[in-house]
Structures are given as structure tokens and as C-alpha cells.
Amino acid sequence: MKTLYSLDEIQRPFPNAVVAIGNFDGVHLGHQAIFQRVRQKAREINGTSVAMTFDPHPVKVLGNNGSPPLITLLEQKIELIEALGVDVFLCVPFDQSFAAVSAHAFLKNILIDKIGMKALVIGKDYTFGKNRKGNVAFLRQHADEYGFEVIVPDWVPVSAGGHERVSSTRVRRIIEAGRVADAKALLGRYYQIRGQVVTGRNRGGPLLGIPTANIKLADELCPKTGVYAVMVQTPEGRFKGVANIGYSPTFDDHLFTVEVHLLDFNKDLYGTKIRVDFIQRIRGEKKFNNFDELKAQIRKDIEDAAQLLPDAA
Structure with missing residues (x-):
């Protein structure tokens, strides 16, 4: 896996980039499903699978009431995502300046022009850009204009047939309660x-x-x-x-x-x-x-x- 720690390290757009964007804290079963779909789509279009995340976690920069402890720090996150077979790991430094980038500028200047995105795999509730204006509806609105596909996988349920989903918040609560055996069922490890x-x-x-x-x-x-x-x-x-x-x-x-x-x-x-x-x-x-x-x-x-x-x- 190629690991990059800045957008400036990208010398040219990746061939047919299929991108997953997120914080991926814990790299739990929900995240793993996203990466599985990224790799599948990349194979279909002979493309490059890309995991894009941020460091520090945006909530540490933007949160006014502190931030929850991270399940996985960057070192382990890289190891786990590499083990899932992703081609490129891109970690973007996150600060107030980056937080001010509009959703449209993020899409056009970074995802399309810089990374070469042809498909984006994103969680239903993920948002990006200034004031969180970038969401699934925003992306679908611009998909034809910029020539990319938006893929939104179903959430992974906590239990078969259940309505509650695997999430970083749920994993964190379980670990903090000492229920480490239950955490394995959500983390896959x-x-x-x-x-x-x-x-x-x-x-x-x-x-x-x-x-x-x-x-x-x-x-x-x-x-x-x-x-x-x-x-x-x-x-x-x-x-x-x-x-x-x-x-x-x-x-x-x-x-x-x-x-x-x-x-x-x-x-x-x-x-x-x-x-x-x-x-x-x-x-x-x-x-x-x-x-x-x-x-x-x-x-x-x-x-x-x-x-x-x-x-x-």
C-alpha cells in the first residue's frame, strides 16, 4: 500500500481512482464493508482503491466540548487498512484552514482534479466541507457534471436482522464498559x-x-x-x-x-x-x-x- 501524508505528495491523479472518505476510527466491520466495496469497484474499472482520512481527527480541531478518545491511532489504522488490500492510503493534515474549504472546492479541486476520482464510496451520514455542506445529496447532484459515481453501501447491523448499526461510537462505549469480548464482534478482531x-x-x-x-x-x-x-x-x-x-x-x-x-x-x-x-x-x-x-x-x-x-x- 502506498502511504501519503499530504495532498502535495500526489504527483499526478491516480488511474480511475475509487475513493473512500472518512475518519475510519476503529476500522470496524462497517468500515471494512466500505473498503470491500471500494476494492470491488476498483477491480471493475481497472482502477486504484484509495482510502482518504484526516489527522488529527476533525472533531479534535472543530469540537468545542473536547473529543472522544480514539479507538485506533494513525499507526494502527494504517496497518489495518493495508491488511484490507487498499492500494493508496492518503492522510490529509486537518486544521482550521482545511476546515474552511467549501464542499464544492473539496470535490472539484481535491477529489476530481488532484486525486482523479471516478467513484466515491461513502457512508450514508458522512459530511465534508465547510459547514458540512457536502453530503450524499450534494455528491449525487454533481456526479454527472464531473463524471463520477456515488456508491452508498448499506450499514452493517450489530446483529443479523437488527436495526442498530455498527459504529465507532458504539464500539467506544462497549470498550469503555469493559465488554471487550463484545467489541470483537463489531471490530472483527x-x-x-x-x-x-x-x-x-x-x-x-x-x-x-x-x-x-x-x-x-x-x-x-x-x-x-x-x-x-x-x-x-x-x-x-x-x-x-x-x-x-x-x-x-x-x-x-x-x-x-x-x-x-x-x-x-x-x-x-x-x-x-x-x-x-x-x-x-x-x-x-x-x-x-x-x-x-x-x-x-x-x-x-x-x-x-x-x-x-x-x-x-
Whole structure:
């Protein structure tokens, strides 16, 4: 997949470009259906499949009341879209100046003249351009004039025959509620966080006899506090594990941490980057009366995770 980070990097229009525009946060099953249709149309017209997105997320630039945490940051988004077989990934820097571009200028100057668009695959509710004037009706109004096709796939339902659709908002709510097993059904994969292993409280190994990797998160969206069965990708390979997310109330130091204990692993991970797939939530966070109770519970969590993970790994 060719990856471009600016419109200026496009030297000439792509041959028969079939374009999907969106933020694609999560690259969930709904987004995957859009990319599948893009690739299908590109094959039909011997064209180029193009995914066009923005960074930072427009809501971070335009939102007045803050913005929700992102499900997938740019690095993972690129990996996921590349795995879907898209030819070109175009990430356009988004700022107030770009937000002021009219819908017509966006269509004519960027999509048609710059990218060479012959077909556009877009969600029913997606809008673009200043004051969000660009929508499906606007595009269809100008399709004959500029010689392109507008394709609007059906929404992907949450369940067969259901009326609720898969959306980034729904995925985010489910993850924030700790329902990581349910998130897999909407994402088509396990929810993953990634980050660098850093020095933590230095309590897991020395105090509890259970070493943990303390993660400095790169991601914005973190599942609900609690204990989870996880799979961990490290430079040494993929391992089963138990993740604890929260404030470790037994220690009463009010520090938020994400710590992972890897099963059957005894190497040093400090400074390395790891990826954690959340398989299932085991329990919520709890304050114990003493360290012996805590250690006993952690041992049980490890046993529970070991039983859960063989089929899920």
C-alpha cells in the first residue's frame, strides 16, 4: 500500500481512482464493508482503491466540548487498512484552514482534479466541507457534471436482522464498559492497545512475586478498570497474559496504571514496545485487606486467564 501524508505528495491523479472518505476510527466491520466495496469497484474499472482520512481527527480541531478518545491511532489504522488490500492510503493534515474549504472546492479541486476520482464510496451520514455542506445529496447532484459515481453501501447491523448499526461510537462505549469480548464482534478482531514498557511501582516482582510490564500507553481509549485475560505481542513472540487496569486500590497511591503479567515468560521487556489484545474481562477492581489476599487473588486471576485463553488465542 502506498502511504501519503499530504495532498502535495500526489504527483499526478491516480488511474480511475475509487475513493473512500472518512475518519475510519476503529476500522470496524462497517468500515471494512466500505473498503470491500471500494476494492470491488476498483477491480471493475481497472482502477486504484484509495482510502482518504484526516489527522488529527476533525472533531479534535472543530469540537468545542473536547473529543472522544480514539479507538485506533494513525499507526494502527494504517496497518489495518493495508491488511484490507487498499492500494493508496492518503492522510490529509486537518486544521482550521482545511476546515474552511467549501464542499464544492473539496470535490472539484481535491477529489476530481488532484486525486482523479471516478467513484466515491461513502457512508450514508458522512459530511465534508465547510459547514458540512457536502453530503450524499450534494455528491449525487454533481456526479454527472464531473463524471463520477456515488456508491452508498448499506450499514452493517450489530446483529443479523437488527436495526442498530455498527459504529465507532458504539464500539467506544462497549470498550469503555469493559465488554471487550463484545467489541470483537463489531471490530472483527480483538481490541488492542499498544505502548512502551516503562518502570512502574517496582512492586509486582519484588513485593508480590509476580512480575508485570508497566505500559506507557500510546492509545487514547482504555478499557474499563479491572482485570483482563489478554494476549501480548512482544519482540520475543506472542504470550498469554493478565492485564490489570486501574488505580491498584490496595496500595492506595491513586496512580492509574496498565500492567501486564505474561504467563511463562521471564525476560526483560523494559524499553520495548508491546501490543495487548483484550480477550475477556475477568473481574472488576477491588481493594484487599492485605498483600496476602491480593497475591492470592492475582494467582487466581492467572489461573482464570490460563483457562480462558487457549481457545481465544
